[in-house]
Amino acid sequence: MTDLSLFELRPPPLQFGGAASTSDPKSGLDSAGPFDLRFGAARKDAIHVGVIGPADMVDSAQKWLTRCDAGIPSFGPATSLRRPFPGFSEVYRKKLIYSAHLSIALTEANSDPIELALSVTDAFVRFQNIIDLYDVALQRLAGRDVNRPDVVLVCLPQSVLDKCRTVERQNTEAERERAKAIRKARASRQTDFFDLLDEVEESEDDFLKRDLRHALKARALAARLPIQIVTPRLLEDGPKSEDPATRAWNFSVGLYYKAGGVPWRLSPPGPETCFVGISFHHYRTKQRHIVQSSLAQAFSSEGEGFAIRGTGVPAEADQRLNVHLSEDQAYDLGMRIIAEYGARTGRSPLRLVIHKTSQFDQAEIRGFRAALGDIPIVSLVTMVPSAFRLVRFGMYPPKVGTICTVNGARTFVYTSGYIPEIETYPGPHIPQPFEVRSIGPEDPLAAATDIFNLTRMNWNTADIRGKWPVTLSFARRVGGILNEYGEMDPDETSFRYFV
Incomplete structure (x- = not known):
């Protein structure tokens, strides 16, 4: 006989600048402002925004910033999903400063270097020409002693996206x-x-596949200047774009975080905790195929995020998704986590939780336990997308935060489903839960609670519909950026350079 036990987690309460505590970022920011209002005099009162791109897009981006600062109403009646945007200064209590002095136009009346770069026949050369063109402008802004922006909008016209979004080729027989x-x-x-x-x-010529966003982020990482990619879909109203107020909410949260702000954070969960997500990404060149381990994300209880690259794991022909670290690699990665966390916070965490989408093997367990032996609580958590399904009475699927245990041995958590805050299920398909497996002193219920709470910690958007915890949601992107950066470890590891 199968024994099912159901439990519904409450939506995670988020902390903002004022006393309000809510699970909806838009509502909290609107009523109480960003969390870093609590920092007082240590908080800057303005964000300097640079803009790079074709002259017409630079002008459109500055108009968009003006529009965001003034506030944008919602289309039709306001709902929980479509909320008016009150204005950047009103929400974040900071001024947006942008001008011609902070902008670089890549096109002029008698010259269009973008069109010239795109006219090259070879796709890889064309791609590299575009990267170099934007990189020169980025370096000019980064090298300033005065008028150095806090964050840069990198505007990509549709022609660049059509011809350079990604480039890929196969090895020749000789290679x-x-x-x-x-x-x-x-x-x-x-x-x-x-x-x-x-x-x-x-x-760069050795790569078999390149991604424009990853390459631009890598150049920005080298320049230590966070960027936000801007496309026509952000700047233009139309059938292919979200409504303007929703675009303004999502854009503003990402901009604020990348400029050094703290939009919100989770209510303290108990012991000071470091949450870590470990993933593997492919690194392919003409000569090598390595499955490179990357510490995609690590977050303190306060939300401070950083990224670290691990050592490479050579790819085997029959390896598929079954990739593991050696004991030494797990030990090295664990030591680097603690060192980076200590450098940022001045202390070691009392609790450390590692998320992975594959099982921890014995070598990994030994390596992490040896490195993290001084941490009082260490949990190794595996999240596996599952074919398990629950059917809820009525027209909606289970609520997000629903946990089901089967025979007291297997635990499943829904991070997508019916969302009470927006009073609907926004997905097109039957939601899929994760099976949660935990190694350590804590039970799977605690692990599932962490996973659900961390789905609300994506500071690149105000949308609460994320399925993956932030520890793993950007894993592929971080790996791609580190590939483009090169083999040396970057000097800057702050997560705001990677989102």
Whole structure:
């Protein structure tokens, strides 16, 4: 006989600048302002916004900023899902400062370097020309002693998106043979010409696939200047765009965070906790295919986020999704987590929770336990998308935050489903729960609660419909940015450079 136990978590209460506590970011920001209002005199009173792009998009972006500052009404009656945007200064209690002095137009009356860059036939060369064009402008803004922006809007016209969003090619037969020879030489531990080739640092031309957003973010990371990608869908009203007020809410939260602000945070969950998400991403060049481990995200209880890259794991032919760290790699990654956390907070956490979408094997468990031995509470949590389903009486699926245990042995949590705050289920399909498996002193219910709470900690949007916890939601993007950055670890690890 199957024994089912159901439990519904309350929506996680978020903290804002005032006394209000609500699970809806829009409502909290509107009524109580951003959390960092509590910082008092340590908080800046303005955000300086730079703009890079074609002259017409620079002008449109500045008009959009003016529109956001003035406030934008909702289309039709205001609802929980479509809420009017009161205005940037009204919501965040900061001024937006932007002008021609903070902007660089890439097109002029008699010259259009973007059109020239796009006219190149070779897709990889065309891609690199666009990256270099924007990078030069970004370096000019980053190198200023005065009028240096806090965040930069990088405006990409539709022509650039159409021709350079991604580029990809296959290895030639000669390159495949050379890569095969390198793998054989490494396997036999022979030191020969092919091994020497493998030690040469790859250039951009060596990548088999590149992504425009990742490449631009990597250049911004090197310049230590956060950027926000702007496309025509943000600036233009039309059938392909969300309503203006919704766009303004989501845009403003991302802009505020990237400029150094703290929009909201979770209510203190108990012991000071570091939440970590570990993922693996592919690193492919002409000569190598490595599944590179990346510490995609780590967050303190206060919401401070940072990203760290782990060591590489060579890809095997039959590896598929079953990727694991060695004991030494897990130990090294655990030590780096604690070191970075301590450098940012001045202390070690009392509790550390690691999220992964694959099972922890024995080598990983030993490595993490050895590195994190001084942390009082350590939980290793696996989240697996499941075929398990619950059917709720009525027209809606289970509420977000619903937890189901089966025979006291298996635990499932719904992070998508009916959302009480917006009084509907916004998804097109039957929601899929995660199965939660936990190794450590805490039970799966505590692990499921953390997962649900962390779905509300995406500071790149005001939308509460996120399915993944923030520890894992940007994993692929972070890995792609670090690939483009190069083999050296970046000097800056703050998460606002990666979102």
